[in-house]
Amino acid sequence: MIRVDNLTKTFKAFEAVKGISFHVAPGEIFAFLGPNGAGKTTTIKMLTTILRPSSGTVLLDGLDPDHQKMAARKKFGIVFQDSSLDGEQTAYENMEMHGVLYHMPKKVRAERIERMLTTFELWDRRKDYVKKFSGGMKRRLEIARGLMHSPKILFLDEPTLGLDPQSRNQLWTHVKHLNETENTTIFLTTHHLDEADRVAHRIGIMDHGKLIAQGTSAELKEQTGASSLEDAFLALTGSSLRDEDAGATDQLREYAQIHGGNR
């Protein structure tokens, strides 16, 4: 479903992604792990047509996102690290906008909106403004929206960031359910290794722009002789801290936290 061959991305002199290759099978939940600055987000951006790769190839369900952008975009849904909902519109309006952007006919839109909002337990709140939603509800709405056009692949970039354990638990239950019932391929990143351990069929670990290990959770533990995925992760990536300079996005994020990010 996702096939990546020798993918690289270079920003001026900095090589953020250094020739990684992997594939994700249809219906698989693949967790993409790594310390901050490992190149995970850059990789997701290349997979989702936001950034152009410097070299290497990506295929999403057989389509190249660099050359068949519009067709490839219909194949996936994405939940970004930072919310991309419109707080000034209702949950229903956010969904409606998505349906129009994905060229869904009016009748299909209405059906899918009802179905997705019901699945994610938001149908009763459909007329409420999104700015009034809790963090967990917003995440659920974003996933519901990302799935509205029935994509074959769902990208989740740190979907549980800032959520309480209850919301996290509920979110993963939904994601697993969806993967089982609709056979959606799921590509996720998270820093909560126990979550990856719980939901992912296979795991890839990235560090310093390279994919340093991949396999099932059991395989990674065996490979490192560790008893938990967290220990395996630390054995593979070392325990030194990664201090990145804050980029423009981090500065904006900080500003958003101070001034309230709901525009």
Added chain:
Amino acid sequence: MNVIYILWLREIKRFLRSPVQVVGSLAQPAFFLLALGFGFNPVFEKAGQGNYMQFMAPGMIGMTVLISSAFSGVAVLWDRQFGSLKETLVAPVPRLYIMIGRTFGGATVGILQGILILLLCMVTGFRPQHFSAVISGFGFVAMIATCFAGLGMIIGSTLKDMQSFNVVANFMVMPMVFLSGAFYPLDNLPLILNVLTRINPLSYGVDGLRGTLIGHWHFNYVLDMSLLSCVGAVFLIAGAYSFSKIEI
């Protein structure tokens, strides 16, 4: 078409749904109108220039429309990281449609603000020369709104952080307003001001508004309209280009 329409509609809804913002955005022009309009009126009349409120009102309309439309474009900076813009950028829709929907949404909001401020001016004593003047005046309101929504789009697509946003707000918007003839006549200015006011597109917008609304022209209708059309076209094309280059 549907895509452009829904993005346009979103901008209008946002405007209509936040009464606080509507009132807030009128506070500054209202303050200028009351404090400067009444404050300078005696001096202005003494100098034989007529009623200052009459003179200043078209300038305030131009200023309000400029600020409102420019900021709708600049909001792209914020929206691409924390708002629904990011979602539209990975949707199977050409970026040009998104840019058009947003820019014209922002311009329409600017026009609505223009209508509100005109009503406010009329409450404080402003009288257009004729009802039809209001209609041709709104041709200029639409031109100002389009030009500066386009300029805002260029800035919003190019900037990377909030600091530069504040710099732009202070060093672009206010100088443009103060060097546009919104507050004073453009006759007999010192050379440097004369040059600056002539290269400022808002000068032609304010002149067009003042000319149509109260019959007081510094340039003329054809010059104002054709200059604003050219500048508007350039800003829109450059806005579309910079929008197409956004990376998130």
